[in-house]
Amino acid sequence: MSIEISQLSKRYGATLAVDSVSVNFYEDDQVVALIGPSGGGKSTLLRLLGGLESPDSGKVILDGSAVPAEEEALRQFRMGNGFLFQSFNLFPHLSAIENISLPLVKVHGWAENDATDRAKEIADRFGLVEHLEKSPGQLSGGQQQRIALARAVAHKPGLLFLDEPTSALDPEMKAEVLDLIEELRLSGQRIVLSTHEMGFAKRSSDKVLFLSGGRNLESGQSAAVFENPQSKELRDFLAKVMKW
């Protein structure tokens, strides 16, 4: 994907969550990972890229066109992509299958039957068939996140944004979700994710961006950045998270 981020800033009250971040990614960067300490700006940057927040200054050019500022155009932009949250954010009053099919029907204008068929098809691929009639409250965290992932990819999004997709899960469930993300990657899905899973970021991402204090402290090819970190902050960060 090509993403040009220039001088992007976003402030919440007194905190500068994203501080003049500039970085470019190119066509052959299929997966981009945002890493860094909690509160470092990963989620905010992801929301700016995904059109869920608007920047205070700076701009993002995605595949040649600027991420719009006006709400209706932003909505159209979000429709074309997919977004996954750390805490799943499924709709608790709907069954799993309705969670997947509702956006297809209401946002993308599919017929009910087609949407249901599509939801079943993905659920089958994600190993969720027996859970489709359950409500989110009856599912484990890993199952909920897989349903949420199914919801995010059901309409074949151009870009998939994953905001710490496994941070709320125990190790076994983490693996289930990471397996699916890896499968999506292998099928050619373009992905931007923020994550604390360094092993996954190192193995599966093409480019990595290290954010701390809202600033781009280091970025580049994943292999190079992980093997040979240039900044002291990144070396310290990696030493800390890799220690155990």
Next chain:
Amino acid sequence: MKKFVSLFVSVVLSVTFCFIVWVVLGHDYQWELIQPYWGNLFSGWLTTLGVSVAALLLSVVIAFVLTAGQLSDYRVPRFLSRIYVEFIRGTPLLAQILIGYYMIADFIGWDSRFGVGVVILSGFSGAYLAEIFRGGVESVSSSQWLSARAIGLTEGQTYRHIIVPQAVRRVLPASAGQFANLIKDSSLLFVISVHEFTMQAREVNSNTYAAFEAYIPMILGYLLLTFPISMLSRFLEKRYHYEH
């Protein structure tokens, strides 16, 4: 200490209860005294039923308007709804009935006691319902909004498919309580001579001096109206229940 408190409470409640049963059962009933008035009592009960049903429907409409006003993005409707709700909730219903009938209705030349009574009750109950509805909508987690935005739902679709269905279940018990209050509050309409249930019972009492015989049927008559509401609320709560 805890044991002592529960013992004390049990004793006080049991003694009070026994005392009331003793008084009620020990009375020398002369049902023949109110024999000629059963028709009046029944017509009063029907009037109360009519006022209540009409005011219940109208108060829901008023509450929707006020809730929409309070949740509006614009300051003027927000301010006006707020003022209305504060004014209605901060003054006695009795005063509202008197002012509504003798000043406002008189000014515009409307002299249907039933109609004016319904409108005043609705305006009163609508303000309370609006606060309940607003609380329900605001209690739905902001992550639901975020998720809906990410999917590409419009604001209207988000309310319709995501927020309102979740809010409805949460406001059911409090709304049912408010509906029961509305029925009981309709008894105050006797001050503008609406021939409702309480007024008829009072007249029966003053004609016959048979207080027990007049008021016990009245109490049972009100229970007959309020009890189904609490049953219906429980039924709906169960029906719309989902796990969190």
